[in-house]
Amino acid sequence: MNQPGFLDVISFGPGGWGAALLAGAWMTILIAISGFLIGSIIGTFGAWAKISGGRTIRGIADGYTTVLRGIPDLLVIYLFYFGGSAAVTAIGRFFGSEGFIGFPGFLAGALAVGITSGAQQTEVFRGAFKAVHRGEIEAAIACGMSRALRFRRIIAPLTLRHALPGMGNVWQVVLKESALVSITGVAELLRQAQVGAGSTGMPFNFYVVAGAIYLMISTISGALLQWSERYFSRGVRRN
Amino acid sequence: MKKKLLLAIIAAALSFTGTAANAKDWTHVKVGIEGAFPPWNMIDSGGKLSGFDVDLIQDLCTRAKVECELITGEWTSLIPSLNAGKFDLVMTLGINEKRKQVVDFTVPYASGVASFLTLKDGTVAALPMTGERLNLNDHAKADPVMAEIGKELKGKSVGVVGSTSQEQLIQSYFGNAVTVRTYKSSPERDFDLKAGRIDAGFDSGVYATSMLAKPGNEDLQMSGPLIKGAMLATEVALGTRKGEADLREKFDAAIKSAAEAGVIKTLSEKWSKLDLTPTFSGN
Amino acid sequence: MDWTFTLETFISLVAAIPLTLQLAATSILLGAFLALGLALLRLSGVRVLDWFARFYVFVFRGTPLLVQIFLIYYGLSQFPAVRHTILWPILREPYWCAVIALTLNTAAYASEIIRGGLLSVPHGQIEAARACGMPRFMVFRRIVLPLALRQALPGYGNEMISMVKATSLASIITLMEVTGVAAKIISETYRAIEVFIVAGVIYLTINFLLTRLVHVVEYMLSPHLRAPRLQTPVQGESK
Structure with missing residues (x-):
């Protein structure tokens, strides 16, 4: 029997893995977006804690970023996947629910990716806030803006603008990190490629295609990010 | 604020999959399955599960009058996931003592063997008793054979899938003589066997038979005896969390009735060319 | 926490540290040469x-490292032709x-860091060197490279930490380094949290020491x- 050719196994026809890989790519994007958003929320709190928190809160935030910067993401995923259910079950029992509470691989993956990217985004947001000119804040005070208004109209938009390049970098990291979630069996792009490679005996084909899809996602999202950077900095004079 | 957020996340997680298993009333059963262990179970290009396990569990669930949902996962994560409540049952779980400490087993739904895999004209010379059955619990007969195999494999590398009873067997019989390499799945081990990165593999006989029948695997062969006994988990059962007696009994009954009805024979012959119907005496 | 178990885990993981360090050191060293070449x-x-x-x-920054590892390990061995090249004794080993x-992965990231360093060398320094009559290669060796390395060091330190973390992925291709052993213990004992803590402490320690080392080199x-420190000239020393 002839081995099917390179394109046969990744085609969309019968016996082709094209559709499975595309579904995997979609799952990859979902994990990456969820992880990135969770990371943004954590990053906002982290940056706030580092900038204006008291000593303990700052200490916690520093500890968090140091630890997450120093340990492999793979370990974090193992922790969430295997440890997550145990923890949630224990919490559930505390609230009076009986029995086991499941912790799906997707959630474990998104949380793990979110928590590692949260550490990076903490630093991004902190740096961006520091880049906001004192003078702009002083001008807002001079105009009589209240604290909340100042934050909403001046600090937040300016911080966001300074943070965009950094956030773009974090996004690219998150996208690649989402591949690690394959070890939990979530059917994202790399996992689908692994299953296909195992089933057809053609790992090279599948990993090349998976790599190409990752490149495509990162290129397209990179272009979008660059466009948004330009858009949000349109009032900035360049020298 | 942080506390509120945490509570919100917990609440979301609870409502997300908040099916706190109620031991009294089984209607919906989540079954964990690897999906990468043909012909027991595999995922085709359409993303659909197929295989002996898949056909059989459907029959068993009908017999047990429950609705089953199959969920795939990485092999090494299946038992932890079962104990963590992701699944209620795990398929293709070979019965052995080590696993009995962490899960409960139903009666076996299939009875198989394990065998060495080598490369034709590879680095391992023909092992003794090829194709014959060997029960390791019959020490007088088995021990000399295993010693001979050990001599043959000395200094070689043997690939097994991690967290399997085959790994435990190789470790305990030949751990000092051979290099044990543990893989995430059988196909990955076979890539390395074909590439000559390892000298031999050790896996379930059913897996080996079906793998050898596929195109592209002509270089490989089964070598040595078809082994069962000792810590080998050749008796394959469903695993449940410890103490879930209701669910276990439901499926014990379903397996026995399926075996009696000849369903296990028909399905196992369809998928593996072998009759894997277990015997329930002495259990 | 179960201290006996924690201690046993610690002992098993410590035994795996040399492999982690070896992987990191070899690939950082080889990657540095490749990175310099790419930057040039x-x-x-x-x-x-x-x-x-x-x-x-x-390509190497746009795809996940795990895909690259799979491609090199499982992908290349798919072709019998690869097994007959002189490279096979090397590619045979996980x-x-x-x-x-x-190495290939870190070179991509590090080449950008080194390029930044090379570009940061002030033009006046090069002109001064030329004015002294240094030939081109000597200018590079004596002036540009040392200044660029000094400039690139903080960024390179971060990249080295990433590499230490990245060695954890070697566990996926059967290498029993720290994360590999940790995953094995988790899958045998199902005690994710204790194992995670022990493994985490090991990685944090390695990365902490690495950070200190980079700081020392930076200082030097x-x-x-x-x-300037006041120094009395040592007798007999000639420069």
Whole structure:
């Protein structure tokens, strides 16, 4: 029997893995977006804690970023996947629910990716806030803006603008990190490629295609990010 | 604020999959399955599960009058996931003592063997008793054979899938003589066997038979005896969390009735060319 | 916490540290040479070489390391022809496949860091060197490279930490380094949290020491940035 050719196994026809890989790519994007958003929320709190928190809160935030910067993401995923259910079950029992509470691989993956990217985004947001000119804040005070208004109209938009390049970098990291979630069996792009490679005996084909899809996602999202950077900095004079 | 957020996340997680298993009333059963262990179970290009396990569990669930949902996962994560409540049952779980400490087993739904895999004209010379059955619990007969195999494999590398009873067997019989390499799945081990990165593999006989029948695997062969006994988990059962007696009994009954009805024979012959119907005496 | 179990885990994981360090050190060292080469290609002014280096960086930064590892380990061995080349004794070993993947990957990131360092060398320094009559290569060796390395060091330190973390992925291709052993213990005992803590502490310690080391080197390389210390000339010393 002839081995099917390179394109046969990744085609969309019968016996082709094209559709499975595309579904995997979609799952990859979902994990990456969820992880990135969770990371943004954590990053906002982290940056706030580092900038204006008291000593303990700052200490916690520093500890968090140091630890997450120093340990492999793979370990974090193992922790969430295997440890997550145990923890949630224990919490559930505390609230009076009986029995086991499941912790799906997707959630474990998104949380793990979110928590590692949260550490990076903490630093991004902190740096961006520091880049906001004192003078702009002083001008807002001079105009009589209240604290909340100042934050909403001046600090937040300016911080966001300074943070965009950094956030773009974090996004690219998150996208690649989402591949690690394959070890939990979530059917994202790399996992689908692994299953296909195992089933057809053609790992090279599948990993090349998976790599190409990752490149495509990162290129397209990179272009979008660059466009948004330009858009949000349109009032900035360049020298 | 942080506390509120945490509570919100917990609440979301609870409502997300908040099916706190109620031991009294089984209607919906989540079954964990690897999906990468043909012909027991595999995922085709359409993303659909197929295989002996898949056909059989459907029959068993009908017999047990429950609705089953199959969920795939990485092999090494299946038992932890079962104990963590992701699944209620795990398929293709070979019965052995080590696993009995962490899960409960139903009666076996299939009875198989394990065998060495080598490369034709590879680095391992023909092992003794090829194709014959060997029960390791019959020490007088088995021990000399295993010693001979050990001599043959000395200094070689043997690939097994991690967290399997085959790994435990190789470790305990030949751990000092051979290099044990543990893989995430059988196909990955076979890539390395074909590439000559390892000298031999050790896996379930059913897996080996079906793998050898596929195109592209002509270089490989089964070598040595078809082994069962000792810590080998050749008796394959469903695993449940410890103490879930209701669910276990439901499926014990379903397996026995399926075996009696000849369903296990028909399905196992369809998928593996072998009759894997277990015997329930002495259990 | 179960201290006996924690201690046993610690002992098993400590035994795996040498492999982790070996993987990291080898690939950082080899990667540095490759990175310097790539950075020089980028700055060569020859369009073909520049584009080659750009494409290399694009591919290796745009795809997950795990895909690269799978491609090199399982993908290449798919072809019988590869098994008959002189490279096979190297590609046969999971250790070298991991080293190759890590090296190629880190080179892409590090080449950008080094390029930044090279570009940061003030033009006046080069002009001064030329004025002293130094030939081109000597200017590079004695002036540009040392200054660029000093400039690139903080960024390079971060990249080294990433590499230590990245060695954890070698566990996926059967290498039993720290994460590999940790995953094995988790899958045997199902006690994710204790194992995670022990493994985490090990990685944090390695990375902490690495950070200190980079700081020391940084200090040694920047005498010109420190306030001059009063020194009495040593007799007999000639410069």
